[in-house]
Amino acid sequence: MMVENKRGVGIAAHTQDADSSLLRELVAHLRDERTPLREEWTRRITEAQLLSVMTSDEIFSEVTAVYDNYVDALETGSIEALEAYAKNLSERIIPRGVETHEVLGVVLLLRDVLARSLFEKYQNDAPVLSSVLDAYEPAANRIAVTVGVSFVQERERVIRRQQLAIRELSTPVLKVRDQLLILPIIGALDAPRARQLTEQLLTGIRENRAKVVVIDITGVPTIDMPVAEHLVQAVRASALMGARVIITGLSADIAQTLVNLGVDLSMMQSVGDLQGGIEEAERQLSYAVTRTGDQSAGDEA
Amino acid sequence: MPVSILKQGAYLIASVQSALTDTEVIELRDSILERVAKYRSTGVIVDVAALDIIDSFAARSLSTVARTNRLRGAKTVVVGIQPEVAVAMSQFGLRLDDAYTALDLEAGIQVLTT
Numbered sequence: 081m082m083v084e085n086k087r088g089v090g091i092a093a094h095t096q097d098a099d100s101s102l103l104r105e106l107v108a109h110l111r112d113e114r115t116p117l118r119e120e121w122t123r124r125i126t127e128a129q130l131l132s133v134m135t136s137d138e139i140f141s142e143v144t145a146v147y148d149n150y151v152d153a154l155e156t157g158s159i160e161a162l163e164a165y166a167k168n169l170s171e172r173i174i175p176r177g178v179e180t181h182e183v184l185g186v187v188l189l190l191r192d193v194l195a196r197s198l199f200e201k202y203q204n205d206a207p208v209l210s211s212v213l214d215a216y217e218p219a220a221n222r223i224a225v226t227v228g229v230s231f232v233q234e235r236e237r238v239i240r241r242q243q244l245a246i247r248e249l250s251t252p253v254l255k256v257r258d259q260l261l262i263l264p265i266i267g268a269l270d271a272p273r274a275r276q277l278t279e280q281l282l283t284g285i286r287e288n289r290a291k292v293v294v295i296d297i298t299g300v301p302t303i304d305m306p307v308a309e310h311l312v313q314a315v316r317a318s319a320l321m322g323a324r325v326i327i328t329g330l331s332a333d334i335a336q337t338l339v340n341l342g343v344d345l346s347m348m349q350s351v352g353d354l355q356g357g358i359e360e361a362e363r364q365l366s367y368a369v370t371r372t373g374d375q376s377a378g379d380e381a
Numbered sequence: 382m383p384v385s386i387l388k389q390g391a392y393l394i395a396s397v398q399s400a401l402t403d404t405e406v407i408e409l410r411d412s413i414l415e416r417v418a419k420y421r422s423t424g425v426i427v428d429v430a431a432l433d434i435i436d437s438f439a440a441r442s443l444s445t446v447a448r449t450n451r452l453r454g455a456k457t458v459v460v461g462i463q464p465e466v467a468v469a470m471s472q473f474g475l476r477l478d479d480a481y482t483a484l485d486l487e488a489g490i491q492v493l494t495t
Contacts (some may be wrong), residue, residue, distance in 0.1 A: 282464035289484055316471035320462045322483035322492075 102215045104199070107155040113197055118147050121193045128189065130182045132172070137310035142169065146227075150190065155218050159226045166227045172232035174255065183231045187224045194220070251277045253284035259291040260361050263352075266299035281314055285323045290359040293318060296354045298329030308343045315347050324364065328357035388420055389475040394486070396428040403438055410442045414449055423455050425489035430461030445452055447480035458480060460489035464477055467488050 114199060122143050125131060131139055145165065153162040170183075198216065202209035202301040231268065250273060254262045261284050265277065281293065295311075297303075303311070315325045330338075351357040362369060382397040393416055395409065413425060425442065430437065435443075447457035458481040462470070470476075483489040 176462065190390060256449060279464070282467060286484065313468070313471040315462070316476070317467035320459075320467040320470055320477065320482050321464065322460070322481075322488055371414075 083375075101311065102212055103219070106216055107151055109198070109201060110151045110154070110194065113146065117193060117197055118143055120197075121190050124189050124193060125186055128185060130185045130189075131173075131178060133178060137356065145169075146190070150223060153223050153226075154216075157219070159223060160288055161228055161241065162223060163230055166230035167234055170231045174278055176236055176237055180232060180235070184224075184228050187227045191224055192219045196348075200359075206370075210380070247273070249273045249274065251280045253280050253288075255284075255288050255290070256358065257362070257367060259289060259364070259365055260358075260367075261285070261288055261290045261293045262354075263295045264299065264357070265294060265297050267297065267301075269300055269303060271306050271310065274314070276309050278310065278314040278317060282317055282321060283319050285318060289324050292324050292352065294326045294328055294357040294361050296328045296329075297334070298354065298359065300331075303334050303337055305341050305343075308338055308341060312343060312345070312347060319347060326351055326357045326361055328352065328354045344351050344378075385414060386412060386413075388416070388422070389471045390411040391420075391422055392490070393420065394419060394426045394428065396486075399431055400433065401428050402440065405464065406417070406439050406442045412443075414447055417453060417455050418452055423438050425450055425455055425457045425482040425492065426486065426489040427457065427459050428461045429459060429466075430463065430485070432466065435462070435470055435475065437473065437475055440470065440477060443480060444476070444478045447477065451454050451479050456493055458483050461485050463470050 084247050088121070103360050118140070122136070122140050125139055125143070126136060134142070140366065146169070149162045149165045151161050173183075195216070198212055199209065200211060246267075250267065251263065254264070263277070263281060263284075268327050269277070281295075282289065285293065295314075311327075313326075325348065327348050328353075330350055349360075358371075383401065383405065384395055386393055386398050391453075393413065395413055396453065398407070401409065413427070417425060425446070427446070432439075433495055443457075447459075447464045450457045457479070459477055460483045462482065481489075481492050483492050
């Protein structure tokens with residue numbers, strides 16, 4: 081038993097040694113062939129029309145950096161440096177509109193280019209080729225996955241950050257006069273945004289001691305049943321806090337949807353456009369807006 | 382009862398200090414109605430700022446008070462409904478028919494005087 085065990089360990093160690101010596105040979109080969117392989121890779125990228133938003137000089141310099149990092153990662157087995165570079169690269173290329181399929185395509189092309197060069201080098205020695213590929217492929221796959229994942233993660237991070245920014249920007253509560261607030265809503269409303277809107281509206285009413293709120297939905301393309309109900313709820317909740325709501329800018333489409341859905345609109349006062357809504361609100365709050373001075377010269381006849 | 386009802390000229394001000402049981406809600410309803418008759422009040426303010434919940438029973442009782450007062454020529458203003466309470470009430474479809482609503486006591490008095 082003991083003897084056999086020892087032999088087993090010995091074989092494993094031997095295989096590992098063989099693997100790492102093969103890997104060293106492989107790395108040395110890739111370093112020697114650095115220039116032709118880089119050029120080949122760049123050519124294939126251009127041919128496949130990947131990274132079309134970058135100039136060929138830019139592609140070549142990125143290719144060089146990725147190639148060196150790639151070979152380093154193969155040699156050391158540590159993908160951290162490559163990961164950091166991939167993240168940095170993603171940061172630079174995402175704003176330029178580089179797509180996921182391009183990044184994956186580029187990485188797979190490199191894998192392909194390098195494998196071909198290995199085939200060429202060992203074409204007369206099938207057993208060695210097979211063990212070189214055994215050493216090369218897992219490492220190469222891991223690297224490809226790393227670069228792809230870094231890119232996607234970076235993209236998701238960007239998306240999350242932008243979502244946050246949009247959410248913060250999306251529902252401003254503006255005070256135009258004492259006791260009068262305006263909530264302009266731009267863009268599609270979904271349930272989370274409608275909920276956030278209600279929250280902002282009620283906080284705004286309390287903070288500004290508002291009596292009338294004009295919600296302008298000129299910039300909202302469509303409304304569905306849950307969102308319509310949210311809006312009605314927001315209006316009711318405002319009424320409970322002592323503020324009337326005037327909705328303005330209902331498009332013909334939305335008005336029709338609301339009627340077809342049978343939403344209870346008895347609580348809602350609506351006025352055609354924002355200007356009309358503000359005028360109505362001013363009337364309700366007993367504001368009188370008068371023009372001072374003679375503006376008729378500037379008016380169109 | 383955790384509600385004090387103060388007389389201020391022609392108005393009654395009932396300010397709720399803490400959460401109410403159903404029995405206390407009924408007591409509140411009855412004592413408001415009784416005092417409106419006694420003092421010939423023309424306005425009642427119910428301040429519910431201390432309430433974290435207004436359930437269907439409380440909402441219905443407030444509506445009853447408001448309707449009864451209206452029949453006797455007095456306005457009822459419910460003031461101080463918290464934003465979360467307002468959202469919950471509108472979600473459950475609870476309404477305060479016949480009652481006016483205002484942000485706080487000050488705004489409520491304004492409603493009564495105008």
